[in-house]
Amino acid sequence: MINREEHKQTILIVDDSMMNRSILADILEDYEILEGSNGEEGIEMLEKYGEKIDMVLLDIVMPVMDGFEVLGTMNRHHWIENIPVIMISAEDDPTLVAKAYELGVTDYISRPFDSLVVRRRVVNALTLYEKQKKLIDMVVEQIHEKEESNGVMVMVLSHIVEFRNGESGLHVIHIKLMTELLLECLMRKTDQYKLTHSDIQLISTASALHDIGKISIPEEVINKPGRLTNDEFEIMKTHSAIGAAMLKDLLEHHNEPLIKVAYEICRWHHERYNGRGYPDGLEGEEIPISAQVVSLADVYDALTSERVYKKAFSHEKAVDMILNGECGVFNPLLLECLLEVQDQLKKGMGDSAMGHSSDQQDVRNMVQNLLHQ
Numbered sequence: 001m002i003n004r005e006e007h008k009q010t011i012l013i014v015d016d017s018m019m020n021r022s023i024l025a026d027i028l029e030d031y032e033i034l035e036g037s038n039g040e041e042g043i044e045m046l047e048k049y050g051e052k053i054d055m056v057l058l059d060i061v062m063p064v065m066d067g068f069e070v071l072g073t074m075n076r077h078h079w080i081e082n083i084p085v086i087m088i089s090a091e092d093d094p095t096l097v098a099k100a101y102e103l104g105v106t107d108y109i110s111r112p113f114d115s116l117v118v119r120r121r122v123v124n125a126l127t128l129y130e131k132q133k134k135l136i137d138m139v140v141e142q143i144h145e146k147e148e149s150n151g152v153m154v155m156v157l158s159h160i161v162e163f164r165n166g167e168s169g170l171h172v173i174h175i176k177l178m179t180e181l182l183l184e185c186l187m188r189k190t191d192q193y194k195l196t197h198s199d200i201q202l203i204s205t206a207s208a209l210h211d212i213g214k215i216s217i218p219e220e221v222i223n224k225p226g227r228l229t230n231d232e233f234e235i236m237k238t239h240s241a242i243g244a245a246m247l248k249d250l251l252e253h254h255n256e257p258l259i260k261v262a263y264e265i266c267r268w269h270h271e272r273y274n275g276r277g278y279p280d281g282l283e284g285e286e287i288p289i290s291a292q293v294v295s296l297a298d299v300y301d302a303l304t305s306e307r308v309y310k311k312a313f314s315h316e317k318a319v320d321m322i323l324n325g326e327c328g329v330f331n332p333l334l335l336e337c338l339l340e341v342q343d344q345l346k347k348g349m350g351d352s353a354m355g356h357s358s359d360q361q362d363v364r365n366m367v368q369n370l371l372h373q
Helices: 018-027 039-052 067-076 094-102 115-165 170-189 197-209 212-216 230-248 257-268 289-304 315-323 332-372
Strands: 010-014 032-036 055-058 085-089 107-110
Touching (some): 018 032, 055 067, 055 115, 067 085, 067 094, 085 115, 094 107, 107 115, 170 197, 170 289, 170 332, 197 257, 197 289, 212 230, 230 257, 257 289, 289 315, 289 332
Parallel strands (some): 010 032, 010 055, 055 085, 085 107
8 A cells, every 4th residue: 555644655566577576676665666467457556546656667578468558558548647657678679669668668677687777767767757747837837827817807808898788797607617518528529629628728718708899889789678670680790700800909919829719709609500600601610619619608698697688598498499409500519518518507507606796796896997997
């Protein structure tokens, strides 16, 4: 068992020879040692302890599962990115050594080995990975701080629009929540869109700007307590192109990923999968996935929220209306995701409404001050 109270680093030794495992364990007596007699046992240990294992010493030729299969599994699960592997083997064929390095090993030691060499290389590899982790943590922290700053500014801008629209500010929060849920489901379901967790964070942040063009719509149209006339609806429809143009005019920042994604969402979140949306009549995968997801989220929240011109529909009624095509045609994969996440969605919407007033009051005060000025 791993005893974390002793603060020892943990090394997993995977080798079918009990003698080799014993020798290595003696050499590395200052470390917590785990053992596996074949690759399959090694994988079981990795699944059980995860990144509590600080290093793997791995043989190549083993029964049940050999060292290369272990490396393949570690690559598929991305474990090798955080756990260094030193290959210790009697195999000295240059082809095998090259293959080991291609699969991500940090070092390769041929048997028979010198105890001093093994100990020194283990220390060096662990030290290198510790420094790498610290550097990654520093970079991640800096990125996180920048994303938080971007998020605050985006939230303020979006609340300015919602405040003018007479809305509560929950719409932006709901869109962000639903966008995250749908994208996470989509990432699990398919690799068609090559989504990463960073993409999901970026798209969900940019989603708050989807209606920024409404700031240009006359108040008598945007807050009309009844059905819009055809002419008024045509005016309302211009907000998507206007919002995109506003972002495009940010010449100094037009290459920023956040602005690029926000542009896609602003311009095309009213497009429909069958080409019957606006402003450009895009069809199917011509519509960026960011805009597709925000489009579905926008429709759902519009249905389940009370507006000056309508009462709120229930969650169940809104989902039925979307699935029945009453609100336009959407990507079938996204509709599958909607069904899969609907319980989380319903709960999340309720939780956000409960926690909204206290968390958002400062933002609304800031917005009121800005508008007053």
